Amino acid sequence: MEQQLIIKKQRPPVSHRSTTNKQCRPKKQSKERKIAAISIMLIIAVWIIGIYRESADIEPYLHQVMPTADKIEKSALGNFIAFNNNQLLGYIAIGEGNGYGGPMQLAVAINLEGEITDLTVIKHLETPRWFERVFQNGLISRLIGKRYNDAFSLNSDVDGVSGATYTSRGLANASLEGVRRLAEQELDLDVPPKAPTKFIFGLPEITLIALFVLGIIGRKKSFRHTKKMRWFCMVTGMIMLGFVYTNPLTISMLNQMLLGFWPDWHTHLYWYLLIIGILFSMTVFNKNPYCEWFCPFGAAQECMGKIGGAKAHTLRSYQSKMQWIQRGLAFAAVLIALLYRNPGLSSYEIFGTMFDLDGNVTQFFLLGLVLLSALFIHRPWCRYLCPIKPVEAFIKHLQNWTSETWTKIYPKRKI
Amino acid sequence: MDKNIPKKKDLKEIVIVAFILLCTVLVIIDVGNNLEREINYADEMKTIEPGNKS
Numbered sequence: 001m002e003q004q005l006i007i008k009k010q011r012p013p014v015s016h017r018s019t020t021n022k023q024c025r026p027k028k029q030s031k032e033r034k035i036a037a038i039s040i041m042l043i044i045a046v047w048i049i050g051i052y053r054e055s056a057d058i059e060p061y062l063h064q065v066m067p068t069a070d071k072i073e074k075s076a077l078g079n080f081i082a083f084n085n086n087q088l089l090g091y092i093a094i095g096e097g098n099g100y101g102g103p104m105q106l107a108v109a110i111n112l113e114g115e116i117t118d119l120t121v122i123k124h125l126e127t128p129r130w131f132e133r134v135f136q137n138g139l140i141s142r143l144i145g146k147r148y149n150d151a152f153s154l155n156s157d158v159d160g161v162s163g164a165t166y167t168s169r170g171l172a173n174a175s176l177e178g179v180r181r182l183a184e185q186e187l188d189l190d191v192p193p194k195a196p197t198k199f200i201f202g203l204p205e206i207t208l209i210a211l212f213v214l215g216i217i218g219r220k221k222s223f224r225h226t227k228k229m230r231w232f233c234m235v236t237g238m239i240m241l242g243f244v245y246t247n248p249l250t251i252s253m254l255n256q257m258l259l260g261f262w263p264d265w266h267t268h269l270y271w272y273l274l275i276i277g278i279l280f281s282m283t284v285f286n287k288n289p290y291c292e293w294f295c296p297f298g299a300a301q302e303c304m305g306k307i308g309g310a311k312a313h314t315l316r317s318y319q320s321k322m323q324w325i326q327r328g329l330a331f332a333a334v335l336i337a338l339l340y341r342n343p344g345l346s347s348y349e350i351f352g353t354m355f356d357l358d359g360n361v362t363q364f365f366l367l368g369l370v371l372l373s374a375l376f377i378h379r380p381w382c383r384y385l386c387p388i389k390p391v392e393a394f395i396k397h398l399q400n401w402t403s404e405t406w407t408k409i410y411p412k413r414k415i
Numbered sequence: 416m417d418k419n420i421p422k423k424k425d426l427k428e429i430v431i432v433a434f435i436l437l438c439t440v441l442v443i444i445d446v447g448n449n450l451e452r453e454i455n456y457a458d459e460m461k462t463i464e465p466g467n468k469s
Contacts, residue, residue: 128449318432325439336446345449348442362448366441373434384435385442 036397039331046338047258054341058107058122062092065109065118077185082109090117091186095178098268099170101125101252101344102261106171108178114148114187116179125261126167127252127344133358134167143175148183149192152176169267197266204247204270207240212277215289230292234299242296242355249274249290250351251333251387255343258334283399288392291382297351298382301374308375312383322384330387348387 062072062080069082069089080092095106102125109118119140124131146152152172183189211233218229241248247270256263257275265272274290282288291298304310315322329348336346350367353359359367373380382389 128452313427313431315428315431318428322432322435325435329439329442333446336450340450340453342453345453346446348446360445360448362441362445366438366445369434369438369441377431377434380434384431385438 032397033401036394036401039394043258043334043338046335050259050339050341053339058094061107061120061122064120065092065107066090067118075186079182079186081186088112091182093178093182094122095174095176095181097170097172097174097177098166098263099124099126100130100164100166101127101342102256102259102263104170104174106174106178108175108182110148110179110182110187112187114179114183114189116144116146116175119143119175121171124167124170125256125342125344127347127352129352129359130164130167130344134164134171139168139171143172146175146179148179148187148189150176151195153195166268197264199266199269201269204240204245205273207236207245208270208273208277211237211241211294212273212281212289215293216281216285216287218293219285219287219289233289233294234302237294238296238299238303241294242300242351246352246355248296248349248351248355249278249388250347250349251330251391252337252343252347254388254391255334255337255346258338259341259343261343282392282395291386291388291392295382297349297354298379300354301370301379301381304371304374305378310374310376310378312378326384326386327390327393329385330390333387350381 059072062082063069066072066082066089068084070085071083072092073081073083075081075091082089082092090109090111092107092109095108097104097106104124104126105122107120107122108116111117121140126134143152152175180191180194184191214229214233217223218226218233223229253271253275256271263271278288278290281290333346333348337343350359350363350370353363353367354371370381370385377383
């Protein structure tokens with residue numbers, strides 16, 4: 001009893017504590033706003049530096065695709081002509097296509113019959129691991145020998161690489177664009193009209209829309225079966241978006257948006273639905289159903305948590321420091337992507353390792369560690385490592401800041 | 416018995432912090448490897464001379 005009294009005396013009264021919190025809040029807020037402003041300035045600065053850094057010298061690539069050429073000249077139409085002892089060998093064009101991470105450039109060499117003799121990648125913005133997979137699968141060598149009048153359609157004319165459809169399609173389109181241009185402009189051949197871009201709307205897109213709708217409905221207070229609905233969404237998300245399509249939200253998608261690499265909506269509708277869906281629900285409903293309701297990796301962690309009886313531990317003394325580590329990682333990932341103008345370069349999520357069993361030793365070790373800890377800690381990746389959480393918090397912080405500033409300037413009007 | 420409760424909690428907290436730090440190191444290694452590969456690829460391309468296919 002005496003001990004209890006001593007404790008009571010030591011603790012400040014509730015009213016006093018709440019005023020201390022109120023006094024601390026503006027200080028914390030102003031510190032966070034300063035950091036947010038510096039972050040925005042840094043992002044802009046690195047974005048500009050990235051643009052100036054990007055000046056690929058294409059000459060080595062031209063010699064790589066025409067190794068026997070001793071002279072390569074630029075043609076009047078912007079392509080390249082290769083000679084050996086003043087004898088015409090063939091032509092080279094820079095073909096462009098759209099991959100998963102953004103635009104890609106290929107040096108396409110053809111002979112005088114309009115047949116591809118060699119290809120090399122000048123620039124790509126794919127996640128290095130995924131690109132290596134396509135490279136090792138021999139897609140480039142399968143494109144060699146194709147002619148200007150071939151269709152280059154994936155899986156019927158050219159065998160794509162499963163799990164890397166966007167990258168395969170980007171490479172096929174870039175080589176097609178290059179060979180067609182050379183045949184038409186340099187060889188003066190009769191090139192058949194290009195097939196119109198197919199609008200891709202299938203099961204992945206339908207599943208994503210359905211999950212967003214269920215996520216928004218399920219989070220409504222009036223909805224009775226929230227828990228059941230959440231588990232249904234989580235399991236569906238894990239199976240469909242994770243194991244079947246392996247297309248969860250990653251930091252590379254946000255980097256892509258910042259870099260202005262907006263893909264063709266006919267072929268990348270899923271990308272638009274995911275980004276717009278999250279931004280829309282965050283601004284309109286002030287909630288992001290993706291992370292809590294159908295993120296495939298979040299669901300996998302929660303399944304592990306169900307098995308091990310995981311609890312949501314809150315760190316008492318290190319919470320803030322760990323939060324800043326998570327923010328620091330996400331911020332560094334964005335800056336690296338902007339500096340190298342490659343959205344997938346700094347993507348450190350282990351989703352591909354989990355759902356496609358594709359990764360290196362470090363990634364498998366990290367995945368094992370996260371899944372093992374998910375048995376005891378509630379969603380450890382989401383809470384301490386995922387780069388999406390700090391980005392979401394940053395957007396919300398900016399939203400509140402804008403709204404406060406607006407009401408200060410125009411007290412009667414609201415956003 | 417009461418004295419042991421905060422110690423257990425502290426230990427749990429230390430384990431979680433160690434886990435986060437280990438994961439952070441792994442993430443940095445992974446991104447570092449990606450960057451190294453990117454820089455090496457760019458350097459390789461710079462060294463290609465006419466008539467040489469690497």
